[in-house]
Amino acid sequence: MxxxxxxxAQMAGVAKxxxxxxxxGGSVSVKTKQKLERITREAGYVPNTFAQSxxxxxxxxxxxxxxxxxxxxxxxxxxxxxxxxxxxxxxxxIYNAGQDRERELEAMQELARQKVAGIILMPARVTPEHLRxxxxxxxxxxxxxxxxxxxxxxxYDDHRAGLLMxxxxxxxxxxxxxxxxxxxEDEAVGRQRKAGFAQAxxxxxxxxxxxxxxSFKIADARLIAERILEECSPTLxxxxxxxxxxxxxxxxHIHGLSIPxxxxxxxxGGYEVTEIIHPTLTTVRFxxxxxxxxxxxxxxxxxxxxxxxxxxxxxxxxxxxxSVDNLNIRSL
Amino acid sequence: MxxxxxxxAQMAGVAKxxxxxxxxGGSVSVKTKQKLERITREAGYVPNTFAQSxxxxxxxxxxxxxxxxxxxxxxxxxxxxxxxxxxxxxxxxIYNAGQDRERELEAMQELARQKVAGIILMPARVTPEHLRxxxxxxxxxxxxxxxxxxxxxxxYDDHRAGLLMxxxxxxxxxxxxxxxxxxxEDEAVGRQRKAGFAQAxxxxxxxxxxxxxxSFKIADARLIAERILEECSPTLxxxxxxxxxxxxxxxxHIHGLSIPxxxxxxxxGGYEVTEIIHPTLTTVRFxxxxxxxxxxxxxxxxxxxxxxxxxxxxxxxxxxxxSVDNLNIRSL
DNA sequence: AATGCAATCGGAACCGGTTCCAAATCGATC
DNA sequence: GATCGATTTGGAACCGGTTCCGATTGCATT
Numbered sequence: 001m002x003x004x005x006x007x008x009a010q011m012a013g014v015a016k017x018x019x020x021x022x023x024x025g026g027s028v029s030v031k032t033k034q035k036l037e038r039i040t041r042e043a044g045y046v047p048n049t050f051a052q053s054x055x056x057x058x059x060x061x062x063x064x065x066x067x068x069x070x071x072x073x074x075x076x077x078x079x080x081x082x083x084x085x086x087x088x089x090x091x092x093x094i095y096n097a098g099q100d101r102e103r104e105l106e107a108m109q110e111l112a113r114q115k116v117a118g119i120i121l122m123p124a125r126v127t128p129e130h131l132r133x134x135x136x137x138x139x140x141x142x143x144x145x146x147x148x149x150x151x152x153x154x155x156y157d158d159h160r161a162g163l164l165m166x167x168x169x170x171x172x173x174x175x176x177x178x179x180x181x182x183x184x185e186d187e188a189v190g191r192q193r194k195a196g197f198a199q200a201x202x203x204x205x206x207x208x209x210x211x212x213x214x215s216f217k218i219a220d221a222r223l224i225a226e227r228i229l230e231e232c233s234p235t236l237x238x239x240x241x242x243x244x245x246x247x248x249x250x251x252x253h254i255h256g257l258s259i260p261x262x263x264x265x266x267x268x269g270g271y272e273v274t275e276i277i278h279p280t281l282t283t284v285r286f287x288x289x290x291x292x293x294x295x296x297x298x299x300x301x302x303x304x305x306x307x308x309x310x311x312x313x314x315x316x317x318x319x320x321x322x323s324v325d326n327l328n329i330r331s332l
Numbered sequence: 333m334x335x336x337x338x339x340x341a342q343m344a345g346v347a348k349x350x351x352x353x354x355x356x357g358g359s360v361s362v363k364t365k366q367k368l369e370r371i372t373r374e375a376g377y378v379p380n381t382f383a384q385s386x387x388x389x390x391x392x393x394x395x396x397x398x399x400x401x402x403x404x405x406x407x408x409x410x411x412x413x414x415x416x417x418x419x420x421x422x423x424x425x426i427y428n429a430g431q432d433r434e435r436e437l438e439a440m441q442e443l444a445r446q447k448v449a450g451i452i453l454m455p456a457r458v459t460p461e462h463l464r465x466x467x468x469x470x471x472x473x474x475x476x477x478x479x480x481x482x483x484x485x486x487x488y489d490d491h492r493a494g495l496l497m498x499x500x501x502x503x504x505x506x507x508x509x510x511x512x513x514x515x516x517e518d519e520a521v522g523r524q525r526k527a528g529f530a531q532a533x534x535x536x537x538x539x540x541x542x543x544x545x546x547s548f549k550i551a552d553a554r555l556i557a558e559r560i561l562e563e564c565s566p567t568l569x570x571x572x573x574x575x576x577x578x579x580x581x582x583x584x585h586i587h588g589l590s591i592p593x594x595x596x597x598x599x600x601g602g603y604e605v606t607e608i609i610h611p612t613l614t615t616v617r618f619x620x621x622x623x624x625x626x627x628x629x630x631x632x633x634x635x636x637x638x639x640x641x642x643x644x645x646x647x648x649x650x651x652x653x654x655s656v657d658n659l660n661i662r663s664l
Numbered sequence: 665a666a667t668g669c670a671a672t673c674g675g676a677a678c679c680g681g682t683t684c685c686a687a688a689t690c691g692a693t694c
Numbered sequence: 695g696a697t698c699g700a701t702t703t704g705g706a707a708c709c710g711g712t713t714c715c716g717a718t719t720g721c722a723t724t
Contacts, residue, residue: 005710005711005712015673016674017676023711026672028672029720049445050709050711051679051711054386054679054710055711055713057679070404072402075403079401079402094425096410096424113381114381115381218604249608250608273608276581277610278581278582278610336680349682349684349703353682358702359703380679380681382679382680383680383681387681665724666723668721668722669720670719671718671719672718672720673717674717675714675717678713680709683708684705686704692697694697
């Protein structure tokens with residue numbers, strides 16, 4: 001049913017090499033060019049991608065491995081990647097790892113099998129296994145969100161994000177603070193953000209901080225928040241992600257605590273929802289979309305054999321909104 | 333650098349047809365089986381997908397065309413599709429149409445070119461162009477969210493959703509209501525939901541309803557909400573999507589209106605955020621995830637040449653939450 | 665009209681698999 | 695040890711393109 005290049009060649013009475021040359025802009029006489037134009041159009045000819053890739057030994061696909069599809073950060077990053085790749089005439093193949101390291105590794109191998117031009121990976125943690133597979137794959141692998149000294153990466157300044165947030169809330173007069181973080185297995189979110197925050201705390205005398213840990217899920221965060229409220233009744237809870245902050249907001253509502261007067265809350269991420277809820281959530285904006293665009297550009301340059309910067313650190317921005325009370329004013 | 337089947341054959345001292353047979357579970361003696369097992373492992377052989385697909389003339393890819401990547405509904409649906417396809421050993425290729433009909437059509441053609449096994453399409457509207465391309469593509473196309481008498485589809489009971497919501501809010505005593513909908517070009521969201529709601533209104537005497545229209549964007553909804561509040565000061569605003577409802581919630585906060593006592597608000601969708609915000613949003617839950625799973629199953633069966641039900645209507649569920657005031661109690 | 669050069673074209677090989685068919689091998693039986 | 699049938703194997707064709715190379719054609723020049 002679908003026409004092949006040989007069919008076209010036969011219909012036009014030329015060799016298939018001529019048809020191929022016509023299709024790829026090789027030297028073809030005006031006469032045959034016109035004839036082939038007509039025939040390919042009438043026959044509705046579309047070249048077979050596999051045959052092309054088989055010969056070319058490559059594709060214009062960029063594989064993207066995301067931890068999950070239904071997260072704001074992942075969605076924004078994917079949108080950025082997609083926009084950039086499409087502009088360059090390529091395509092994005094999305095692989096959902098479902099927050100499972102095994103599947104992340106499988107995905108890399110599978111994408112390598114499919115000879116994608118490059119892989120963009122958003123891992124929770126970079127393990128030696130990742131490096132091994134990336135090396136064996138023989139195609140460029142670029143990390144987003146987590147750095148590595150062995151792979152190219154686009155990362156956020158998580159340390160500075162923590163520092164900015166820490167300094168800001170201390171400025172606002174908070175001295176009894178709970179930090180609700182995530183596992184330290186996550187270098188960027190788990191360690192760096194916390195480290196930045198801890199540095200800010202160190203710069204300030206007489207501040208008591210209680211560290212807690214949650215998963216990335218809203219429901220989990222909410223449960224831990226209840227424990228925090230019982231155990232140490234802080235004036236503020238700094239949450240490692242906006243989603244965690246949403247869980248804490250929920251817990252505060254349930255406890256009947258008004259935000260920010262009875263409990264201040266902050267997040268990290270800059271999710272759209274932070275501006276929608278009331279009060280709006282003070283957070284640090286991470287440029288997910290821009291990271292996606294940049295990652296796509298870089299991985300395409302890598303695929304083309306160019307040298308690119310080893311690591312790009314994207315800047316973050318503190319968004320001062322309504323969920324943090326200014327204790328200085330109140331105590332006047 | 334990458335080994336081919338011929339390399340393996342040479343190393344093992346057999347014909348490449350034997351290697352192929354070994355790989356695909358054909359009849360091979362125990363001895364050569366063991367030898368090939370060892371050699372393929374040591375050589376790290378991985379078959380070339382293109383060569384396989386070229387011969388097989390098909391892939392195990394399912395193409396998914398979404399209107400946008402950063403929407404709750406799309407993310408949930410994609411997650412469902414992905415889960416189901418992965419379980420069947422297939423893969424999902426995501427195409428982001430960016431809410432642009434032209435790109436939707438392009439995507440269909442491009443996916444057809446790549447000989448995907450089937451296409452899952454989430455269109456805002458089904459046009460004759462869609463049907464034409466779907467027909468020409470020669471591969472199964474399944475719609476999610478919008479129906480058509482020419483294509484297989486998985487849809488939601490939008491009419492019933494509107495009806496349920498309408499009846500519920502009328503039960504709660506609301507008689508001065510604004511309905512903030514979307515363009516009627518969108519058959520499901522724009523027409524059916526509104527029609528269901530309108531039917532409920534018809535069943536009830538003495539109810540005044542004001543119809544407005546917004547885009548799907550939170551920011552737009554917020555602007556229109558301000559106009560609604562000025563123009564007709566309803567006791568309740570029924571919004572065609574949860575995102576629109578979020579925009580209205582925002583506007584209400586800005587106007588200092590307390591929800592639900594001074595203004596009740598409802599949405600449609602059942603986005604996660606509706607349970608997080610305070611007050612929680614009364615809405616109708618749409619089974620996006622289940623729709624994705626079902627769509628994936630169906631499109632795979634279609635790809636296998638099986639007959640499947642032409643249209644599946646998934647049921648919706650009213651979620652009574654806190655954003656609707658019960659006027660009956662108040663007026664006692 | 666013969667010559668030379670560039671533009672155009674056809675044929676064949678190749679990419680890396682799968683599959684068909686015929687040939688070779690094997691073990692069991694007589 | 696010859697015969698038979700079942701297994702196993704090798705060879706070749708094929709999928710649908712691209713590309714190399716040599717042959718043909720066209721055109722301008724002498």
